Amino acid sequence: xxxxxxxxxxxxxxxxxxxxxxxxxLGIVIGISxxxxxxxxxxxxxxxxxxxxxxxxxxxxxxxxxxxxxxxxGATSGRGNAKTLTNDDAKAIALEVPNxxxxxxxxxxxxxxxxxxxxxxxxxxxxxxxxxQIRNIEVAEGSFISDTQNNSALRVAVLGPTxxxxxxxxxxxxxxxxxxxxxxxxxxxxxxxxxxxxxxxxQDDIIYIPVRSAQQYLSGDQYLTTIAVQAxxxxxxxxxxxxxxxxxxxxxxxxxxxxxxxxxxxxxxxLSTASSVTSTxxxxxxxxxxxxxxxxxxxxxxxxxTTVTERTREIGLRKAIGARKxxxxxxxLIEAVxxxxxxxxxGIALGWLISYIVNLTGxxxxxxxxxxxxxxxxVSAVTGxxxxxxxxxxxxxxxxxxxxxxx
Amino acid sequence: xxxITDITKTYGSGDTAFQALKGVSFxxxxxxxxxxxxxxxxGKSTLMHMLGCxxxxxxxxxxxxxxxxxxxxxxxxxxxxxxxxxFVFQSFNLLPRTTVMRNVMLPLVYAGVAEAEREKRSKDAxxxxxxxxxxxxxxxxxxxxxxxxxxxxxxxLVNNPTLILADExxxxxxxxxxxIVLGTFQKLNxxxxxxxxxxxxxxxxAEYAERIITLRDGVIVxxxxxxAQRYAKHYEI
Ligand SMILES: Nc1ncnc2c1ncn2[C@@H]1O[C@H](COP(=O)(O)OP(=O)(O)OP(=O)(O)O)[C@@H](O)[C@H]1O
Ligand SMILES: [Mg+2]
Numbered sequence: 001x002x003x004x005x006x007x008x009x010x011x012x013x014x015x016x017x018x019x020x021x022x023x024x025x026l027g028i029v030i031g032i033s034x035x036x037x038x039x040x041x042x043x044x045x046x047x048x049x050x051x052x053x054x055x056x057x058x059x060x061x062x063x064x065x066x067x068x069x070x071x072x073x074g075a076t077s078g079r080g081n082a083k084t085l086t087n088d089d090a091k092a093i094a095l096e097v098p099n100x101x102x103x104x105x106x107x108x109x110x111x112x113x114x115x116x117x118x119x120x121x122x123x124x125x126x127x128x129x130x131x132x133q134i135r136n137i138e139v140a141e142g143s144f145i146s147d148t149q150n151n152s153a154l155r156v157a158v159l160g161p162t163x164x165x166x167x168x169x170x171x172x173x174x175x176x177x178x179x180x181x182x183x184x185x186x187x188x189x190x191x192x193x194x195x196x197x198x199x200x201x202x203q204d205d206i207i208y209i210p211v212r213s214a215q216q217y218l219s220g221d222q223y224l225t226t227i228a229v230q231a232x233x234x235x236x237x238x239x240x241x242x243x244x245x246x247x248x249x250x251x252x253x254x255x256x257x258x259x260x261x262x263x264x265x266x267x268x269x270x271l272s273t274a275s276s277v278t279s280t281x282x283x284x285x286x287x288x289x290x291x292x293x294x295x296x297x298x299x300x301x302x303x304x305x306t307t308v309t310e311r312t313r314e315i316g317l318r319k320a321i322g323a324r325k326x327x328x329x330x331x332x333l334i335e336a337v338x339x340x341x342x343x344x345x346x347g348i349a350l351g352w353l354i355s356y357i358v359n360l361t362g363x364x365x366x367x368x369x370x371x372x373x374x375x376x377x378x379v380s381a382v383t384g385x386x387x388x389x390x391x392x393x394x395x396x397x398x399x400x401x402x403x404x405x406x407x
Numbered sequence: 408x409x410x411i412t413d414i415t416k417t418y419g420s421g422d423t424a425f426q427a428l429k430g431v432s433f434x435x436x437x438x439x440x441x442x443x444x445x446x447x448x449x450g451k452s453t454l455m456h457m458l459g460c461x462x463x464x465x466x467x468x469x470x471x472x473x474x475x476x477x478x479x480x481x482x483x484x485x486x487x488x489x490x491x492x493x494f495v496f497q498s499f500n501l502l503p504r505t506t507v508m509r510n511v512m513l514p515l516v517y518a519g520v521a522e523a524e525r526e527k528r529s530k531d532a533x534x535x536x537x538x539x540x541x542x543x544x545x546x547x548x549x550x551x552x553x554x555x556x557x558x559x560x561x562x563x564l565v566n567n568p569t570l571i572l573a574d575e576x577x578x579x580x581x582x583x584x585x586x587i588v589l590g591t592f593q594k595l596n597x598x599x600x601x602x603x604x605x606x607x608x609x610x611x612x613a614e615y616a617e618r619i620i621t622l623r624d625g626v627i628v629x630x631x632x633x634x635a636q637r638y639a640k641h642y643e644i
Binding site (some may be wrong): 001002004005012016313314317318319320321322323324325327399400401404 | 456459482488490494500505513516522562
């Protein structure tokens with residue numbers, strides 16, 4: 001049989017029952033598009049999580065008071081109640097641990113903020129002049145907190161852009177204005193550049209004040225809630241982390257490392273934990289898509305088996321006038337493959353569209369990778385062949401006269 | 408040349424087994440024109456299916472052109488059906504939702520004949536089966552019984568088979584169209600030396616043949632080369 005004839009036969013056969021062909025194709029469309037959309041969403045989620053972890057700073061090591069509760073995101077919750085880290089610890093790290101580029105001591109807590117009648121509740125973080133370097137923060141207006149301001153514990157504040165908008169209105173000029181934190185007046189000296197709200201720590205809705213001022217006026221003690229350390233290179237991070245742990249254990253007079261009253265988190269660890277979580281997530285999503293693809297494939301097999309039964313007399317006739325086994329099996333196989341390929345093309349378009357729409361909502365930056373398209377296409381072709389093979393074989397092996405007599 | 412020896416065919420098994428052919432033997436030379444007659448249920452169609460390589464005998468041998476058909480593979484049988492045999496079924500078996508033209512063309516499609524050639528040969532076959540051009544693009548389910556029969560005959564002729572097997576080809580046709588079809592068969596037989604075997608209940612159709620084989624209850628009761636007219640009388644008695 002020639003290629004043209006096969007196409008002709010396939011077209012006639014599929015058009016003979018448009019609704020059934022359409023529904024079978026729909027099954028494949030859903031399967032393929034969910035594989036593509038799910039994988040692109042999974043990849044998007046994992047990219048956004050890694051980039052928000054990277055935006056925390058570069059070569060960052062964070063020391064929190066209290067025992068290590070959970071690796072990874074534990075840093076954001078459950079810390080800070082224990083009061084074990086002091087200014088002296090931070091100073092010691094800066095002086096004694098090699099390969100440290102910068103150290104920043106922080107005291108962070110939420111307070112009620114008022115300014116000219118408006119008020120809001122936000123995170124107030126006492127920091128040092130090293131903070132912008134360590135955490136990749138840039139100043140849009142005015143200047144960041146300086147060492148002098150910190151050493152003299154001045155009541156100055158740098159606002160995140162969201163906080164500025166909340167308190168003074170959108171894009172208001174706020175340098176020199178005053179705000180009240182916990183009823184104490186602070187003078188605004190700067191506003192940071194927006195970093196975007198993704199990630200688990202919103203770095204735009206925040207107020208920075210000198211760490212000394214935070215200790216003196218707000219917390220009233222000498223303890224820190226975080227010490228952030230920047231290692232000189234990415235390779236040195238593990239070593240620096242070990243040195244810090246050893247130093248602090250020594251300073252806190254703790255022999256058994258499992259009893260440590262602080263925890264040291266390495267940014268690389270967070271990153272790899274997060275990426276292992278997100279890749280599991282991506283696999284899970286892909287598996288869901290894969291299952292719907294399988295269901296679509298079974299739909300094809302079901303349709304082809306029904307077709308073979310319905311067209312038994314036709315098959316008998318074709319064989320009676322001289323069709324070879326291979327002619328019959330090719331015809332049915334091509335019908336199945338045509339269904340999956342049509343479904344595959346529409347499914348890829350739909351999956352891409354879903355991913356594009358998710359992109360438009362701004363929740364995630366999704367991307368459809370060529371490999372997922374190729375995979376989906378390959379899988380759909382294989383589905384057609386695998387699920388079409390059995391019905392095609394069945395059709396081909398019917399004896400002509402039995403098939404002709406079939407009622 | 409066709410040579411069958413002691414062919415039997417049993418349908419079903421056990422209690423419901425039914426022997427439709429009970430030992431049939433004959434030899435048919437190339438270029439013969441044969442009519443098979445006999446009452447309904449005597450096994451004519453069963454025998455014809457076997458001759459057309461569509462079914463296999465339960466016992467007995469069938470030599471077609473000195474080849475033992477029982478030793479041929481499915482593919483070889485398909486080749487024989489496609490290249491050497493034209494079969495007209497008792498129930499006409501056209502493809503549904505398919506045009507007259509495409510139906511007739513189908514054997515040529517499987518034979519891999521080029522498109523232009525196909526069209527020409529299909530038209531010729533349709534004309535010789537008494538069809539008019541106005542019906543060529545009709546769908547097979549938009550035809551009358553007689554038209555369906557003629558399309559089925561055209562399909563059997565289209566691949567220029569050396570052996571034409573026709574199971575009551577003129578059953579649904581009026582005398583005039585019947586004569587066109589039989590004239591075609593006769594021409595193919597006389598001028599092209601094709602072997603023709605047809606089943607019929609009508610004596611004047613059987614008259615076209617040179618030899619009449621009569622079956623009754625699965626056995627041959629007469630195989631006469633004598634004049635058809637005489638046979639017809641004999642059969643009526
Ligand atoms: N597939 C089958 N299964 C069981 N019995 C069958 C089958 N096909 C035919 N028979 C039986 O075999 C016998 C011969 O059938 P066949 O079709 O050969 O008759 P026929 O001579 O062609 O009759 P008619 O002139 O009515 O067409 C019949 O009694 C029929 O019931
Ligand atoms: Mg019959």
